Amino acid sequence: MSNVYRFDRRSFLKQAGIAAVAGSLGTATSIQAQENGASRSSGSGYNFDEIYNRIGTDCSKWDGQIERWGEQLKIPMGVADMDFRVAPAITDALKKRIDHEVYGYMAVPDSYRDSIVNWNERRYGTVIERDMLQSSPALLPGLLAALRAFNPPGAKVVMQTPGYNGFFSTIRKGFVIEENPLREVNGVYEMDFDDLDRKLAQDDVHTFILCNPHNPVGNCWDRATLTELGELCARHNVIVLADEIHCDFVNAGQEYVPYANLADDLVMNSVTFKSASKSFNLAAFKDAYMFSHNPEFMSRIRAVGDNATVNSLGMIGSQAALEDGDDWMDALQVYLSDNAAYASAFINEQIPHMSCNRPEGTYLAWLNVEPLIERIGAVETAAAETAARGPDQDEVTPEMIAERYLIETSGVKLNPGSAYWGSGRMRMNLGLARPLLEEALGRIQGAMQQA
Ligand SMILES: Cc1ncc(COP(=O)(O)O)c(C=O)c1O
Structure with a gap:
């Protein structure tokens, strides 16, 4: 199986070994990144839009999370690595070394x-x-x-x-x-x-x-x-x-x-x-x-x-x-900066119950999900689940309840802010191809409209 293919949601899920959800949500394409006007399809020669299938490689971000959450997990945006293929110079150097x-x-x-x-x-x-x-x-x-x-x-x-x-x-x-x-x-x-x-x-x-x-x-x-x-x-x-x-x-x-x-x-x-x-x-x-x-x-x-x-x-x-790797990094910086601009605008303008500041650096967005926590009664659920676990067990936090809720309703995994001692917050990894980011945001939007 080739790792590279044009993005088609159904074939992506199928190739990934994940069943497509009936009544699926549309993709979110209405907001285009404007900040630096960089075109994603021309210029750099690196196609970061390509969806590269990592499933089946024992990677923590995809395989680890699918193992934990099962087939309901469609797009993991937790673990802080990226889904892009590495710079060609890296693969070339490694191939050369492997010949010895x-x-x-x-x-x-x-x-x-x-x-x-x-x-x-x-x-x-x-x-x-x-x-x-x-x-x-x-x-x-x-x-x-x-x-x-x-x-x-x-x-x-x-x-x-x-x-x-x-x-x-x-x-x-x-x-x-x-x-x-x-x-x-x-x-x-x-x-x-x-x-x-x-x-x-x-x-x-x-x-x-x-x-x-x-x-x-x-x-x-x-x-x-x-x-x-x-x-x-x-x-x-x-x-x-x-x-x-x-x-x-x-x-x-x-x-x-x-x-x-x-x-x-x-x-x-x-x-x-x-x-x-x-x-x-x-x-x-x-x-x-x-x-x-x-x-x-x-x-x-x-x-x-x-x-x-x-x-x-x-x-x-x-x-x-x-x-x-300079050229690759220069192109990636533009791409990720556009991802951040796109995601923060989309979240703030089109997704209820959460908001986000545009990050200055990193490829991570830090979301305020206090309204979602309130809406789904996550504080009460977390307290009840913590009590049911017994005294020697780790606390269940409201952010963990929000994490589970998002996976169950949208198939998208974000990391709970409590893992970073951030109350009412969740971390979203933007190091992924734009079509997949659009898909993820569309899914979250649909879920939040129903919440
Ligand atoms: C701020 C920071 N430091 C260190 C690390 C981990 O680096 P390493 O895997 O090289 O130990 C991470 C990984 O996400 C990180 O975000």
Whole structure:
């Protein structure tokens, strides 16, 4: 079976092994993205509109969710990876490597480090020296190594909420989450520096995790905000661990400011964590990197990290992406920015019981579903289901009830905001082909009109 075909809803569902629902909803095509006027069918040479069937590959986003929710699940918009085929340069490089049929231990070649150095310099003006770099088997293991390097067991680690759930699980491997909630003012998230000041002042706080662009709320933090944050952390002797894995996803009119581009004294108090895996859809290759301009920080991390672990195919994929992936990434950024413009306009104008701010960065939209939660009595249902589960079980949240309701009525899966400590919110992954996005939004629209 070819993985590529023109989008036809019925044949898509059929090929996917999922029965089409009788009385299906029409697709939503009325709103076109306007922001940058980029045509999706011409120009870049990359056809991101192509529906690429991932079902049957054991992928978490599709197969994992179909296993969990059954055939009612039609379009998963949860797990943060994308449905697009990778940049051709990546496939070419991997094919070439696979022709050599030995996969023994490998050193990290200078050419790999150079690809990271050059990508960051070329695209963001960030100056990194080779010896500042350290590979890690995915970003979170690198972050955990840094937490271990800078914190005694049991220390508090400050992070902002709503926040990426992987931070929760990583911090809990020996440390305690200290929450610095973001403030939502008229639907826009901002940092609460008064609260942060109090949290950082505690004796058992040594590290702060920054997420820029921010998963899940989608902010690209500006230079003034980052500087204020950095000065506060420096004043309290708290090291900034900057997770910038979403940095290549910046929507039209927005800017990503690398932490390593701030003033020198702030940069010296930081470690940055990045990866080609999010940008180029290589998450299962398990290849990420970190760097710091502070050599002492890097040697402390190397002393506790799993530094010997490198994945040969992961490195080759990342290097090919960073050396030859500029055009693909440029085209993808336009496409995803248009997806975000389209989705936020459609949700706000045409879907009842939910709303959405257009994200500045990431390919994630953060939806306000408070009206839906109210409408379906999700608070009461969640409380009853939690009580029925018994005291040792995890709480059922209203957002989980909304998640289930959406799957049952529309076939679309969003992630419950409670997973990110975001009450009344859900996260929608926009890293998918536009025809499928239109289909998903049309389905949600139909379900919400009946709610
Ligand atoms: C902010 C952030 N950091 C880290 C990760 C995970 O990265 P990795 O799979 O390389 O550990 C994700 C994945 O969604 C993420 O959104």
